[in-house]
Amino acid sequence: MRRALVLAAALALLAVPPARANGDPASDVLITQPVYVGPEVPLSAAEKERLTETVEAANERGYPIRVAVIAFTGDLGTAVSLWKHPQTYAKFLGSELAFVYTKPLLIAMPSGFGIYHRNKPVGTERQALSRLRAGRTPQALVQSTTQAVRALAASEGIVLPTGSSGGSEWRDKLIIAGVGLLIVALIAALVARSLRRGGAVAES
DSSP states (O other): HHHHHHHHHHHHHHOHHHHHHHHHHHHHHTTSSSSEEEOOOOOOHHHHHHHHHHHHHHHHTTTOOOEOOOOGGGGGGGOOOOOOOOOHHHHHHHHHHHTTOOOOOOEEEETEEEEEESOOOOHHHHHHHHHHOOOOSHHHHHHHHHHHHHHHHHHHHHHHHOOOOOHHHHHHHHHHHHHHHHHHHHHHHHHHHHHHHHHHHHOO
């Protein structure tokens, strides 16, 4: 009986999906989403939105791609030995996702880019990426990743529209400006009210 329990436990461990067994966060996210950016990456909503919109546009226009932005060693989970090896990590992550996704996969690290397309050559893609420099800071890395997605799509003759997140930035600025004007208006109203009260007291 005891041997049977031990055997059952061993089989249960073997049945654990690879993504969870090796603790690779990107593999968990990219199963269902097109973009992975580590949760600890200090990034504005506008920058992340721009990258996500670019990736979505690429997929909609005929260039399927998923993207992992690896800004810190912690974004690799237990695959930390692959830090500074974006091409090797691209193959590693691509193999993990193979049961749900086998199309182009882009990896961005401060040390460079990696591209993987299961069972297909990526020479053209790597040549397109060789013209770009990955950003060193998290924000610059995400910006350069957005450019990389555009370059990869362009290598297949697909031109992507400019990101609309610039509109989001303007919208945010307009909201801030509107709030500022409202505060000024409230202050002006309070000052005017105070002056009217002061005048009324003086007349009495």
